[in-house]
Amino acid sequence: MSDPTDILDALAHRFGDAPPREAADRASASVWQTLAQHRSCRSYKPDPVGADLLRTLAALALSAPSKSDLQQRDIVVVENAETRARLDALLRSDWIAGAPVLLVFCGNNRRQRQIHDWREKPFANDHLDAFFNAAVDAGIALATFVMAAESIGLGCCPLSAIRNHAAEVGALLDLPDWVFPVAGLTVGWPAAEGEISLRLPLDATVHIDRYGDDEMRAHVDAYDARRAGVQPYAHQRKSGDYGESPNYGWSEDKARQYTEVQRADFGTFIRRKGFDLT
Ligand SMILES: Cc1cc2nc3c(=O)[nH]c(=O)nc-3n(C[C@H](O)[C@H](O)[C@H](O)COP(=O)(O)O)c2cc1C
Numbered sequence: 001m002s003d004p005t006d007i008l009d010a011l012a013h014r015f016g017d018a019p020p021r022e023a024a025d026r027a028s029a030s031v032w033q034t035l036a037q038h039r040s041c042r043s044y045k046p047d048p049v050g051a052d053l054l055r056t057l058a059a060l061a062l063s064a065p066s067k068s069d070l071q072q073r074d075i076v077v078v079e080n081a082e083t084r085a086r087l088d089a090l091l092r093s094d095w096i097a098g099a100p101v102l103l104v105f106c107g108n109n110r111r112q113r114q115i116h117d118w119r120e121k122p123f124a125n126d127h128l129d130a131f132f133n134a135a136v137d138a139g140i141a142l143a144t145f146v147m148a149a150e151s152i153g154l155g156c157c158p159l160s161a162i163r164n165h166a167a168e169v170g171a172l173l174d175l176p177d178w179v180f181p182v183a184g185l186t187v188g189w190p191a192a193e194g195e196i197s198l199r200l201p202l203d204a205t206v207h208i209d210r211y212g213d214d215e216m217r218a219h220v221d222a223y224d225a226r227r228a229g230v231q232p233y234a235h236q237r238k239s240g241d242y243g244e245s246p247n248y249g250w251s252e253d254k255a256r257q258y259t260e261v262q263r264a265d266f267g268t269f270i271r272r273k274g275f276d277l278t
Pocket of ligand 1: 038039040041157158159160161183195196197
């Protein structure tokens, strides 16, 4: 990367086929720079993040769009030391335990159902969409929180790992029916600069008028090669099963990752929370 603070340089580095420079001239430096420079942070200084700052970031995150203004997302700030210790024990990761702040972003379809009770109206949408809308709302709030936090120099890392233990997390945080964890989020002041993670080229993921993937294999092969040149994987996943590959890249890593069953019980957990997923 020629200039690490330049938005276009960062986007060119990440995608390989960045949008034209003239478009970036319109950028609002703070937001665009934050997005272009985004990187997840897994190493934190011990310095605390003030409660007022966290609350302000939560306010910014919850200012994000919400499906039909239903506001079906909540943030749980884990302050209690015992609760935090129990979550850390579930997550079994030193860098997570070392993060000054742990949040849990939740989808919440309970409030909507409460409103129906209070307003004495039938709830006519007991199907997959009820779960989906709340999950999307929570994801949008999570991404917005990350953007707000990173724009002032904080580091964050989302944690779907929290859903590996959805029932235990739900019990520890007292999540009632129709409230479910979407992702955790570690927050703190970065101890290391980290690096921009490369993405698939925009030609593979931005489509004009219609979806097309005729060139997808070529895009993925080229991305694998570009990424292996810039950010080779330090370890090959599951080499005991699949051996050491001389061309180990992103697609090999992701294919190996998803040979393993993950969170197959999550649907059961969500159904137990009351959702009808038909
Ligand atoms: C919904 C979601 C869940 C994630 N869960 C985890 C996780 O459990 N553990 C982890 O180390 N990173 C997790 N991440 C971070 C991703 O690994 C990271 O975003 C990805 O590798 C791209 O890197 P970047 O964020 O630095 O661009 C998660 C990200 C998202 C959006």
